Amino acid sequence: MSQLAAHLETPPTTEVMLSVNDLKVSFPTDDGLVEAVRGVSYEVNRGEVFAIVGESGCGKSVSTMALMGLLPKTARIEGHATYLDQDLLGIPERDARSIRGSRVSMIFQDPMTSLNPVYTIGRQLAEAVLAHHRVAPKVAMERAIEMLDVVGIPQAKTRAKSYPHEFSGGMRQRVMIAMAIINDPDVIIADEPTTALDVTVQAQILETLLEAKEKVGASIVLITHDLGVVAGVADRVGVMYAGRFVEMGDVNEIFHATRMPYTAGLLGSIPDLDSDVEALTPIEGSPPSLINPAPGCKFRARCPMARARCAEEEPALAATDRPGHTAACFFSDELIGDPNASEIFKPEWTERTVQ
Ligand SMILES: Nc1ncnc2c1ncn2[C@@H]1O[C@H](COP(=O)(O)OP(=O)(O)OP(=O)(O)O)[C@@H](O)[C@H]1O
Numbered sequence: 001m002s003q004l005a006a007h008l009e010t011p012p013t014t015e016v017m018l019s020v021n022d023l024k025v026s027f028p029t030d031d032g033l034v035e036a037v038r039g040v041s042y043e044v045n046r047g048e049v050f051a052i053v054g055e056s057g058c059g060k061s062v063s064t065m066a067l068m069g070l071l072p073k074t075a076r077i078e079g080h081a082t083y084l085d086q087d088l089l090g091i092p093e094r095d096a097r098s099i100r101g102s103r104v105s106m107i108f109q110d111p112m113t114s115l116n117p118v119y120t121i122g123r124q125l126a127e128a129v130l131a132h133h134r135v136a137p138k139v140a141m142e143r144a145i146e147m148l149d150v151v152g153i154p155q156a157k158t159r160a161k162s163y164p165h166e167f168s169g170g171m172r173q174r175v176m177i178a179m180a181i182i183n184d185p186d187v188i189i190a191d192e193p194t195t196a197l198d199v200t201v202q203a204q205i206l207e208t209l210l211e212a213k214e215k216v217g218a219s220i221v222l223i224t225h226d227l228g229v230v231a232g233v234a235d236r237v238g239v240m241y242a243g244r245f246v247e248m249g250d251v252n253e254i255f256h257a258t259r260m261p262y263t264a265g266l267l268g269s270i271p272d273l274d275s276d277v278e279a280l281t282p283i284e285g286s287p288p289s290l291i292n293p294a295p296g297c298k299f300r301a302r303c304p305m306a307r308a309r310c311a312e313e314e315p316a317l318a319a320t321d322r323p324g325h326t327a328a329c330f331f332s333d334e335l336i337g338d339p340n341a342s343e344i345f346k347p348e349w350t351e352r353t354v355q
């Protein structure tokens, strides 16, 4: 092969913007140590949308709030995380502050808790600029108005003078998106940004978030409990269960080549617009306690495929038969070639396989 051909065949380099390595978070409580995050690793490339999906309490928020320095002081944090080549954990607060809220920003589920009711929207956005840049207040306000316009607030100049309570829930979430992009970040962490909104507004806000991301050229970590939300939005997906990732891969892999029974269960819980509600098969039971969790796979009590081995050791997140696709299940090969893996949660499947 000529040198030129070799050069042309080199894939474009992907730049890792955010890297999280074996992150663990626990909280001492009166009932014992809550192991909220039990070893989470992932990378987010430039421009990519990485979705973190899982049921309530699985550690989605805690694992990202750790990166933003937003956990209570009692939290014990271990592991590594970097933004480009800069450490995010275990560094002086002053150094972290120059990254957080500027290079890496965060959007929360409930905008009312992040907005101050006594200041105008414009002032709060302008202050976010002034916290990171030495510019005149007038310039910061101009930037605030420009960002309100970007996120689709009509008459941005006038609306900048409004107070948070004068905006609807969807409008407030647009303001939070404006806040998240105002300092031109490289990574936006969006924690259930649409959950508190009604369904029609949810789609608009997600669209606005994606447009805003394109505008500033950022990557997104999108946190949601709803696997249905990530289709058509995410590039890659990590499925979390009981403080760990149990499956990770390209979005199409997760939907069409599922290799972990828990993900199959989540897929079965997505309402299908083409069929009736009866088609939904929710996963029975609830996640285990994270205080002194029993050994073995944490999903086994709810898993139709579970066997004796699953109680003995916890399966690692390991390579599957598919490239770039990992799963934490000893029996993931049994899902190969099954286009409709969520069927394993239907009573007929259990009756057929358990003799
Ligand atoms: N300050 C704290 N002290 C003790 N336990 C905590 C604390 N904060 C979170 N936890 C526990 O950590 C676990 C993970 O919580 P987290 O908020 O990350 O879940 P989540 O996946 O974001 O859920 P949701 O979808 O409901 O937002 C839960 O069991 C929660 O009760």
Ligand SMILES: [Mg+2]
Residues within 6 Å of the ligand: 060, 061, 062, 191
């Ligand atoms: Mg959460």
